[in-house]
Amino acid sequence: MTDSLIHHEELLVFVQEVLMKMGASKEDAFCVADNLVTSNLRGIDSHGVGRLKRYVEGIKTGYIIPGAKPVVEKESLVIANISAMNGLGQPAGVFGMKKAIEKGMNTGVGIVTVFDSNHYGFAGYYAMMALEHDLIGISMTNSEPLVVPTFSKNAMIGTNPIAFASPTKSEKPWVMDLATSVVPSGKLEVHDRLGKEIPPGWATDETGKSTDDPAQVLTNLYRGLGEGGIFPLGGEGELHGGHKGYGLATMVEILCGVISGANILRDVDFKGGNHPRVGHFFMVLDPSFFIDIDSYKTRMDDLINRMKTAEKAEGQSRIFVHGEKEFEEHDRRAANGIPLDERTAESLVGFSDEFSIDLQFFESK
């Protein structure tokens, strides 16, 4: 099996045009395309253009309304709560994060929640928007139920990611972006697409037992019964802290869903054309309100350097800091092109035919 390679600029324009054909404005289509392609550039293919198919299906089915414009429902000096009006998640996310940044630049803190939204792509995208303003950015979202609470056998909670980005001085920004499950669902999908087994302790089948078959887990989850699912970070039971991952996922559910008025838990459901009505949480924090910004950035560099230069475990040659792998992959793929797996490439070729939009892969490796 060979990967198809494509230049990121071309991929971005292609995805944008597909979404415009589906009724999105040029600006909104750009938000989605930039989010998906940036995820591919960073090497996080689980949140890349492989997701476009679902967005197009969402628009066709009616649960995503491509022309919707966000409406601010409640606003104060530091806080806003915004309805995405069931539009595409990315434009709503960008709108929300921009508002949080405005507030943060004024008072040192900005917190914006969004409800009645859709899948917003990768969480780190929004957190990183704060960096150019020398702000810390935080982004979370709830999502369709894929994760099994400790001692339950059914998927109840989303993989509910937490992203946190901090400015630095000379080092690359520190960017953490993690699902509060053992793995994100996208990782199961990538394993499934590649026909690979998953390790024990990642996910349960419908009987509540750990399984090595990602297709079985995904089938159980997506056939609408929500039986089995992914374990929360910390794994099965409480022995290795599975209840902690379950707690963190619930915290994200509260901050994104309960507080905003979005759907929570198993109500996040797009089957049968229902609006999933997910919620997002955006926050910025200005370090200069605590200590001076130069000290902060120098201290961040120091933290990062101490991690990198720490003594390695036996058999290990490198300690990574968060975001480092992704920035390196970004540079590599920006220069050499983005490799797309067969299934993703096929879905794009399908859109190329359906919408008569030119699509140009270059020589496979």
Add this chain to the structure above:
Amino acid sequence: MTDSLIHHEELLVFVQEVLMKMGASKEDAFCVADNLVTSNLRGIDSHGVGRLKRYVEGIKTGYIIPGAKPVVEKESLVIANISAMNGLGQPAGVFGMKKAIEKGMNTGVGIVTVFDSNHYGFAGYYAMMALEHDLIGISMTNSEPLVVPTFSKNAMIGTNPIAFASPTKSEKPWVMDLATSVVPSGKLEVHDRLGKEIPPGWATDETGKSTDDPAQVLTNLYRGLGEGGIFPLGGEGELHGGHKGYGLATMVEILCGVISGANILRDVDFKGGNHPRVGHFFMVLDPSFFIDIDSYKTRMDDLINRMKTAEKAEGQSRIFVHGEKEFEEHDRRAANGIPLDERTAESLVGFSDEFSIDLQFFESK
């Protein structure tokens, strides 16, 4: 081995008096005593009065200054950064959280960091202070290096807990309080005190391998070399998300340490009488700035009820929500007394002798 039982009111007064003999004011001593005894009441003995010995040693050694008063170094409408002046951690924590609550009641958000502090007890204590005001409370702290970053072999980061408390309507408040390591160090200490082995995957020995001997891990950590340590939540390596726990612990280090000017990583060191200069992060959020408070609380009850009534995994009879076990244990121990393990009881008897303070256990079970 039998446990000694003691009434919580008597235990509180005893701990308070010991600290007053050590030079703490009545109010400051109460802060510490109430935090420790509340932890015991909630069944979290790892953060209970077993810690008193270290506080007394800290005062004797000089790294804790019992008479210190917090100083506000920087303050704005929503934010404050406070020096604890190397005093006891609990009074500084209470001071910081009260200030965050004041700000939150005004603007909907309050964020307060504290630096140059000491061990502040259990993180959930401060988060729960927000509840009586119908606010969400968040509390974090960095701590002495006990956790091994992914692919490193030395303890670099603290167990850096995250606590989150949310008001509810009829249900008990939702209270999450977790170390970002697989287990808190206190759990290793409890196993050590009880002579029990620890399961594989909790902690590494000095060679970087998983060990079942809590005494070995603690000896390595506390003899000053910081070799080996506890794995971050998600365990060893990246397969089950150990890099996520490492990321969350680093996020806490940034929010408590980097941004406040506190010590970070291996600089948090009280050996040789150094002030550890740890940092705390307190935040409150007023749900009524997002949706009306009654809706919020009703929605929290709904979330909790759906978790509790979800289908159980095979062999399980109950799904817990965060804080539930602790509230139940609180009621039990408030009625029946707090059981203290032998080593803790002995340390208290030692203080009773040293300071001539009456100490009354009742009949052991």
